[in-house]
Amino acid sequence: MNPVNYLYLAALLFTIGAAGVLIRRxxxxxxxxxxxMLNACNLAxxxxxxxxxxxxxxxxxxxxxxxxxxxxxxxLAIIVSLFRTRHSASVDDASLMKL
Amino acid sequence: MExxxxxxxxxxxxxxxxxxxxxxxxxKAGHWLGTLLAAVSFGIGVALFAxxxxxxxxxxxxxxxLFSWVxxxxxxxxxxxxLDQLSMTFVLLISGVGTLIHVYSIGYMEHDERRRxxxxxxxxxxxxxxxxxxxxxxxxxxxxxEGVGLASYLLIGFWQHKPSAAxxxxxxxxxxxxxxxGLSIAIMLMFTTFGTFAFGPxxxxxxxxxxxxxxxxxxxxxxxxxxxxxxxxxxxxxxxAMEGPTPVSALIHAATMVTAGVYLIVRSGAIFxxxxxxxLVVTVVGAVTLLFGAIVGCAKDDIKKAxxxxxxxxxxxxxxxxxLGPVGYxxxxxxxxxxxxxxxxxxxxxxxxxxxMNDEVDMRKYGGLRRYMPVTFVTFGLGYLxxxxxxxxxxxxxxxxxxxxxFAKGGTEGWILGGAALLGAGITxxxxxxxxxxxxxxxxxxxPAPDADQVPSAEPAAEHRAGRMPxxxxxxxxxxxxxxxxxxxxxxxxxxxxLGDRFLNWLEPVTGYEHGNPPVGALTVTLSTMVxxxxxxxxxxxxxxxxxVPVVAPRGSFLTRAARRDLFQDDFNHVVLVRxxxxxxxxxVYVDHSLVDGVVNGTAASVGGLSGRLRKLQNGYARSYAxxxxxxxxxxxxxxxxxxxx
Numbered sequence: 094m095n096p097v098n099y100l101y102l103a104a105l106l107f108t109i110g111a112a113g114v115l116i117r118r119x120x121x122x123x124x125x126x127x128x129x130m131l132n133a134c135n136l137a138x139x140x141x142x143x144x145x146x147x148x149x150x151x152x153x154x155x156x157x158x159x160x161x162x163x164x165x166x167x168x169l170a171i172i173v174s175l176f177r178t179r180h181s182a183s184v185d186d187a188s189l190m191k192l
Numbered sequence: 193m194e195x196x197x198x199x200x201x202x203x204x205x206x207x208x209x210x211x212x213x214x215x216x217x218x219x220k221a222g223h224w225l226g227t228l229l230a231a232v233s234f235g236i237g238v239a240l241f242a243x244x245x246x247x248x249x250x251x252x253x254x255x256x257x258l259f260s261w262v263x264x265x266x267x268x269x270x271x272x273x274x275l276d277q278l279s280m281t282f283v284l285l286i287s288g289v290g291t292l293i294h295v296y297s298i299g300y301m302e303h304d305e306r307r308r309x310x311x312x313x314x315x316x317x318x319x320x321x322x323x324x325x326x327x328x329x330x331x332x333x334x335x336x337x338e339g340v341g342l343a344s345y346l347l348i349g350f351w352q353h354k355p356s357a358a359x360x361x362x363x364x365x366x367x368x369x370x371x372x373x374g375l376s377i378a379i380m381l382m383f384t385t386f387g388t389f390a391f392g393p394x395x396x397x398x399x400x401x402x403x404x405x406x407x408x409x410x411x412x413x414x415x416x417x418x419x420x421x422x423x424x425x426x427x428x429x430x431x432x433a434m435e436g437p438t439p440v441s442a443l444i445h446a447a448t449m450v451t452a453g454v455y456l457i458v459r460s461g462a463i464f465x466x467x468x469x470x471x472l473v474v475t476v477v478g479a480v481t482l483l484f485g486a487i488v489g490c491a492k493d494d495i496k497k498a499x500x501x502x503x504x505x506x507x508x509x510x511x512x513x514x515x516l517g518p519v520g521y522x523x524x525x526x527x528x529x530x531x532x533x534x535x536x537x538x539x540x541x542x543x544x545x546x547x548x549m550n551d552e553v554d555m556r557k558y559g560g561l562r563r564y565m566p567v568t569f570v571t572f573g574l575g576y577l578x579x580x581x582x583x584x585x586x587x588x589x590x591x592x593x594x595x596x597x598x599f600a601k602g603g604t605e606g607w608i609l610g611g612a613a614l615l616g617a618g619i620t621x622x623x624x625x626x627x628x629x630x631x632x633x634x635x636x637x638x639x640p641a642p643d644a645d646q647v648p649s650a651e652p653a654a655e656h657r658a659g660r661m662p663x664x665x666x667x668x669x670x671x672x673x674x675x676x677x678x679x680x681x682x683x684x685x686x687x688x689x690x691l692g693d694r695f696l697n698w699l700e701p702v703t704g705y706e707h708g709n710p711p712v713g714a715l716t717v718t719l720s721t722m723v724x725x726x727x728x729x730x731x732x733x734x735x736x737x738x739x740x741v742p743v744v745a746p747r748g749s750f751l752t753r754a755a756r757r758d759l760f761q762d763d764f765n766h767v768v769l770v771r772x773x774x775x776x777x778x779x780x781v782y783v784d785h786s787l788v789d790g791v792v793n794g795t796a797a798s799v800g801g802l803s804g805r806l807r808k809l810q811n812g813y814a815r816s817y818a819x820x821x822x823x824x825x826x827x828x829x830x831x832x833x834x835x836x837x838x
Contacts, residue, residue, distance in 0.1 A: 184815060
C-alpha cells in the first residue's frame with residue numbers, strides 16, 4: 094500500500110484534532126483532540142520512517158507516546174480538580190488569567 | 193629669605209580663619225588681631241624688600257615651592273610663589289595700604305556689631321590679593337583671582353540687611369564671573385599651546401606660538417582684566433559696589449583689587465608684545481574707559497560714586513599704558529602705585545566726611561566743611577591735587593608719562609589715544625574740582641532731617657531724629673592718621689619714583705622698557721596737559737565755585753542726565769543681555785515644553801495606546817490562545833516553506 098495514504102490519514106486526523114481544540118468547549122473532548130493530533134503526528138513519523146527506511150521516526154514516535162502519557166496524567170489531574178471546584182468541565186469558564 | 197614668602201599670604205589668611213571661625217568671644221579683640229596680622233604681612237614685605245634691594249638686578253627673583261598642587265599626567269600645577277620686582281611692588285602696596293585701611297576701619301566700624309567679621313573679610317581679601325600677585329603660575333593666580341572676587345562680594349554685601357547692598361554684591365559677583373570665564377579660557381589656551389601655565393615657560397616661549405593663538409589668549413586675558421578692573425564693557429558693577437562700607441571702597445574698589453587686571457596684563461606682557469592686535473584692543477578699552485569713567489564722575493552727586501567714576505577712569509589710564517607695550521608697562525604700574533595712595537586717601541577722606549555727616553553721601557547737602565574737618569580737608573585736598581596731576585605731586589609724574597607714551601605710539605592711533613588721555617586729564621580736573629568745591633567750599637547746605645517737624649514730638653524716636661541734625665566733626669585719630677600717611681604718599685611718591693627714573697630702573701628687568709618719543713616733544717605734552725587741567729579747574733570753578741549750588745540737582749543737559757545714569761550702562765545691559773537672556777530662556781522653555789516633552793510624552797502615549805489595544809488579546813479564553821498559537825504555527829510553516837521554495 095502506498096505510504097502516502099498514511100500521510101493523508103495523518104493530515105486528516107491532525108485537522109480533526111486541531112478543529113476540535115479550537116471549537117469544542119468541554120475540557121475532556123479538547124484533551125482527546127490534543128491526543129488525536131499527537132497520534133496523527135506519530136502516524137506521520139512512522140510513515141516517514143517506513144518511506145525513508147530508517148528507524149529515527151519510529152524512535153521519536155515512542156518518545157511522543159511517553160510524553161503524551163505523562164501529559165495525560167497531569168492534564169487529567171488538572172481537569173478533575175477543575176471540575177471539583179467549578180462543577181463544570183468547560184474551558185471557557187476557566188478564564189481568570191486575563192487583565 | 194624665600195621661605196618667608198608664604199608667610200606674606202599666611203599671616204592674613206590665619207587672621208581670616210581665626211576671626212571667621214572664632215565666634216563672638218573674639219568680638220573685643222578681633223579688630224586688633226586683624227590689623228596686627230595685616231601689619232605682620234607688611235613687615236615681612238618690607239624685610240623682603242630690603243633683602244631684594246641688597247641684591248643685584250639679575251638675581252632679585254625669589255621662588256618658593258610649597259607643594260605640588262595638581263599632578264595629573266602632563267598637567268602639573270605647583271603651589272609655588274614668585275617674588276620679583278613687579279610682585280614686590282604689589283606686595284608693598286597691598287599690605288601697606290591694606291594695613292592703613294585696617295587701622296582706619298577700627299574707627300570707622302566702631303559702632304558696627306559685626307566688626308570682627310568685617311576684619312575677617314578684610315584679612316581674607318588681603319590674603320587672596322597677595323596670593324594673586326605672588327603666584328608663579330596662572331592657575332594659582334586664578335585661585336587668588338577668585339578669592340579676591342569672593343572677598344569683594346562679601347564686603348560689598350557686608351550690610352546685607354540693605355537690599356541695595358545685597359543686590360550690588362550679586363551684581364559685582366556676576367559681572368566678575370563673565371571676566372573670570374575669560375581668564376579660565378586663556379589658561380586652557382595656554383595649556384594647549386605651551387603644555388604648561390607656569391609664568392616662566394609660557395612667557396619665555398610666547399613668541400614661538402602663532403600670532404592668532406596669542407591674540408586669542410591676549411583678548412581672553414583682557415576680558416578677565418575688564419571684569420576685575422571695571423573696564424568697558426564690564427564696568428557696570430563698580431558704581432554699585434560703593435554700597436559697601438567706605439574702607440572697602442578705598443581698599444578694594446580703588447587701591448588694590450581693581451588693579452588686578454592691570455597686573456595681569458603687565459605680567460603677561462610677553463604675550464601681548466607678540467600680539468599687536470590684542471594690544472590695540474587693550475589701548476582702545478583703556479581709552480574708552482578713561483573717558484567713560486570721567487564723564488560719569490562729572491555728574492554724580494553721591495561723593496563715593498563720583499570717586500568710583502574717577503577710579504574707573506584712572507584704571508583706564510593704566511590699561512591704556514599697559515596696552516602700549518614695553519613703552520607703557522612701567523608707567524602703568526607707577527600710576528597704579530601713586531593712584532593707590534591718592535585714591536585710597538580720597539576714599540578715606542570721603543568716609544571721614546560721611547562719618548561726620550550721619551552717613552549722608554549727597555554732596556549737594558555738604559558745603560563749607562573745611563572749617564569743621566580741617567584734617568580731612570587738608571588730606572583730601574592733597575589727594576585732589578595729586579589726582580588731577582598738579583605739578584610736583586604724585587599724579588603729575590605718573591599720568592604725564594602715560595599721556596606722553598600714548599602720543600609716542602605714533603600715527604593716527606597715537607594722536608587719538610593721546611588726545612583721549614589728554615581730554616581725560618581735563619575732565620578729571622573738572623570733576624575732582626567739583627567734588628572738592630561741593631564738599632569743602634561754599635555755603636553749608638546741610639539741614640536737619642526733613643521729616644523732623646512733621647512727626648509729632650510725642651514719639652521719642654522723632655525727637656531723637658530731630659536731634660540728628662548733622663553736626664560735622666573731625667574723625668578720631670585712628671581714621672585721620674591713615675589719611676595723613678596716605679596724603680604723604682600722594683604728595684611725595686610720584687617725585688620719588690619719577691625723578692631719576694628710580695621706578696623705571698627698578699621694574700625694567702621684569703617688564704622691559706623702550707623709550708618712546710612723542711611726535712611733539714615731551715615738554716609740549718606736559719605744557720598742554722597743564723593747560724587742559726587749568727581749563728577743567730576753571731570750568732568747575734565757574735559752575736560750582738562762583739555761584740551757590742542748589743540742594744536739589746537741576747535737570748541738566750542730556751549729557752548730564754545720561755552721565756547720571758552711568759551713560760545708560762544698566763539700561764544697555766538690561767535691554768541687550770537681560771532681555772535677550774529672558775527671550776532665550778523663554779524660547780528654550782517653549783522648545784522644551786513642545787519639542788522635548790512632546791517627543792517623550794508622545795512616545796509614552798503611543799506605547800500606552802498600543803499596549804491598551806494589545807492587551808485585549810489577553811482575554812483569558814484558552815481557545816483563543818490556541819487559535820493564535822495555531823495561526824502562528826501556520827504562518828511559521830508557511831514562511832519556512834516559502835523561503836525554501838525561493
